[in-house]
Amino acid sequence: xxxxxxxxxxxxxxxxxxxDLPTHGGRTLAYVYDSALPGLDExxxxxxxxxxxxxxxxxxxxxxxxRLENDVVRTAARLLGGDDRTVGTVxxxxxxxxxxxxxxxxxxxxxxxxPSMVLPETAHAAFHKAGHYFGVRVVAVPVDxxxxxxDAAAMAxxxxxxxxxxxxxxxxxxxxxxxxxxxxAAAAAAHGVRFHVDxxxxxxxxxxxxxxxxxDFSVPGVTSISVDLHKYAYCPKGTSVLLHASAxxxxxxxxxxxxxxxxxxxxxxxxxxxxxxxxxxxxxxLRHIGDDGYRSLALRALESTRVLREGIAEIxxxxxxxxxxxxxxxxxxxxxxxDVFTVADEMKARNWYVQPQFAxxxxxxxxxxxxxxxxxxxxxxxxxxxxxxxxxxxxAGPVAVAPEVLEFIGGLEPDSLTPEEFGGLLAAAGxxxxxxLPERMATVNTLLAAARPALRERLLVEFLGALYS
Ligand SMILES: *Cc1c(COP(=O)(O)O)cnc(C)c1O
Numbered sequence: 511x512x513x514x515x516x517x518x519x520x521x522x523x524x525x526x527x528x529x530d531l532p533t534h535g536g537r538t539l540a541y542v543y544d545s546a547l548p549g550l551d552e553x554x555x556x557x558x559x560x561x562x563x564x565x566x567x568x569x570x571x572x573x574x575x576x577r578l579e580n581d582v583v584r585t586a587a588r589l590l591g592g593d594d595r596t597v598g599t600v601x602x603x604x605x606x607x608x609x610x611x612x613x614x615x616x617x618x619x620x621x622x623x624x625p626s627m628v629l630p631e632t633a634h635a636a637f638h639k640a641g642h643y644f645g646v647r648v649v650a651v652p653v654d655x656x657x658x659x660x661d662a663a664a665m666a667x668x669x670x671x672x673x674x675x676x677x678x679x680x681x682x683x684x685x686x687x688x689x690x691x692x693x694x695a696a697a698a699a700a701h702g703v704r705f706h707v708d709x710x711x712x713x714x715x716x717x718x719x720x721x722x723x724x725x726d727f728s729v730p731g732v733t734s735i736s737v738d739l740h741k742y743a744y745c746p747k748g749t750s751v752l753l754h755a756s757a758x759x760x761x762x763x764x765x766x767x768x769x770x771x772x773x774x775x776x777x778x779x780x781x782x783x784x785x786x787x788x789x790x791x792x793x794x795x796l797r798h799i800g801d802d803g804y805r806s807l808a809l810r811a812l813e814s815t816r817v818l819r820e821g822i823a824e825i826x827x828x829x830x831x832x833x834x835x836x837x838x839x840x841x842x843x844x845x846x847x848x849d850v851f852t853v854a855d856e857m858k859a860r861n862w863y864v865q866p867q868f869a870x871x872x873x874x875x876x877x878x879x880x881x882x883x884x885x886x887x888x889x890x891x892x893x894x895x896x897x898x899x900x901x902x903x904x905x906a907g908p909v910a911v912a913p914e915v916l917e918f919i920g921g922l923e924p925d926s927l928t929p930e931e932f933g934g935l936l937a938a939a940g941x942x943x944x945x946x947l948p949e950r951m952a953t954v955n956t957l958l959a960a961a962r963p964a965l966r967e968r969l970l971v972e973f974l975g976a977l978y979s
Contacts, residue, residue: 531863534884538862539865540865541865541880543742543744546886547799550799554792555791556794557790558791561575561785562785562786563785566783566785567777567782575790578789579600581793581796583600585796586739586751586753589737590709590735590737592727595757596755597753598751598752598754599751599763599778600739601780602748602779602780602781602784603738603740603747607736607752608637608706608708609643609780612641614734614759614762615762616644616645616646616674618761618762622672624672625646625672626672627641627647627648627675628649628676629665630660630677630689632660632679632687632873633650634679634682647672649673651664652664655872658682660678662694662697669698676703676704676705677708679707679708680709680712681712681716681834681835683878684873684878685831685838686832686834686836686838687833687835688712688716688835695732705733708736709725709735709737710738711742711838712838713735713738714738714743714804715742715812716835717808718808718812719835722836732755733759734755738751739751742807742808742837743792744799745788745795746795748785748787749791763778764776764778765777807883808837810886812836814837814889815838815881817889818881818889818893821893822839825893825897827845828841831876837881837882840867840873840877840879841879846908848900848903848904848906848907849909849952849956850866851959852909853896853900853903854952857877857896858951860895862892862895864879865877865878868959868966869959870963875959909953911957915957916960919957919960922965923965924965924967925968939954940953958970
């Protein structure tokens with residue numbers, strides 16, 4: 511006897527999934543990537559099912575996974591200017607690829623007592639996580655306040671004897687701009703320091719982009735590159751690749767322990783048991799789409815981004831930040847009589863999800879759009895809704911928060927926030943019911959925007975703890 515029938519369980523799951531943002535159809539412009547290719551999901555799901563129980567922990571026991579991983583790594587290396595010496599690892603995602611690049615750089619330099627890494631302040635937060643996990647101090651260098659590109663000269667000046675790694679993005683998540691990779695690579699090489707190019711989001715698109723300066727292993731001094739398969743390679747969630755220019759550079763990424771009575775643990779990633787499912791799914795998708803397929807998917811997403819960018823420039827009140835050369839847009843307000851957070855709510859009411867990004871250093875509050883192949887052909891509908899959303903946001907006016915609430919937030923200390931203070935803030939944000947998030951998030955976002963970064967981190971950690979049992 512079973513508790514719930516298989517059909518019943520799946521019906522429950524479908525009902526739960528119906529409450530999510532749509533993962534397909536192009537209306538969710540962050541978190542998800544839709545190729546719009548028919549049959550791709552079914553192929554990936556079948557491949558995943560064939561290997562989900564296989565354990566990548568021991569490639570000698572399951573040689574199929576060894577073969578799949580080598581195939582995937584070689585495909586990524588070929589795309590990103592690698593040669594016969596290029597090696598790599600398939601990881602669970604971009605963050606894990608970045609973490610491993612940092613730990614490999616740290617452990618290759620046991621001579622450095624207090625290691626640090628130099629990165630532009632636009633680098634992905636995964637590097638702050640890596641610094642936190644592995645005790646590598648983050649030296650974040652300001653970027654150009656207009657282009658949002660890394661300042662190569664300032665980064666070069668920040669490299670010192672404690673630097674074990676230099677990082678740049680191709681492109682950055684927040685603004686979609688490519689850093690001056692060749693200049694930064696030259697500076698890192700001159701100091702004999704490793705240089706990681708974070709191409710997690712753009713690596714599968716940029717090689718097809720017009721006018722993108724070299725950003726891959728063809729640039730001397732680039733020692734590692736991360737590229738996610740679960741972004742623009744349109745694979746199911748759970749795969750990324752970390753490439754190294756040579757096996758020597760990869761060695762310190764591996765971990766072995768014979769210091770216990772069980773099997774000698776030998777790992778290439780932070781995981782030990784590794785499901786073969788995501789790897790098999792990614793391998794199947796890569797083989798099925800192929801070089802020509804990826805080229806046409808990239809061109810569709812790039813073309814769609816260009817049309818959106820030009821259309822947004824025509825909307826009174828909006829401007830695109832920097833000069834993005836990939837498929838990501840950061841859209842800010844060019845006037846102060848409305849809030850972009852309200853525009854996000856208005857877009858949500860029109861069934862589009864765009865992602866609010868808070869102001870940080872030279873970057874003003876804006877809306878992030880990850881454009882995929884599925885958006886091709888939808889541009890005029892999206893632009894019309896964006897125009898209408900700005901109009902509605904102007905009519906609503908800027909989000910008004912009572913001065914005493916702002917004062918209350920200003921007085922909170924992240925290190926000693928009490929449950930009462932947190933409760934008070936939730937109440938101020940209108941989050942007192944048990945229905946979860948309010949329909950409209952502009953007030954919540956305005957309150958969060960008023961909190962300085964350290965306090966915002968603390969508030970959101972508290973919030974996460976309240977969500978999960
Ligand atoms: C998405 C992303 C990451 C992190 O990847 P996850 O797969 O979300 O862990 C790192 N760097 C860049 C530039 C990204 O866009």
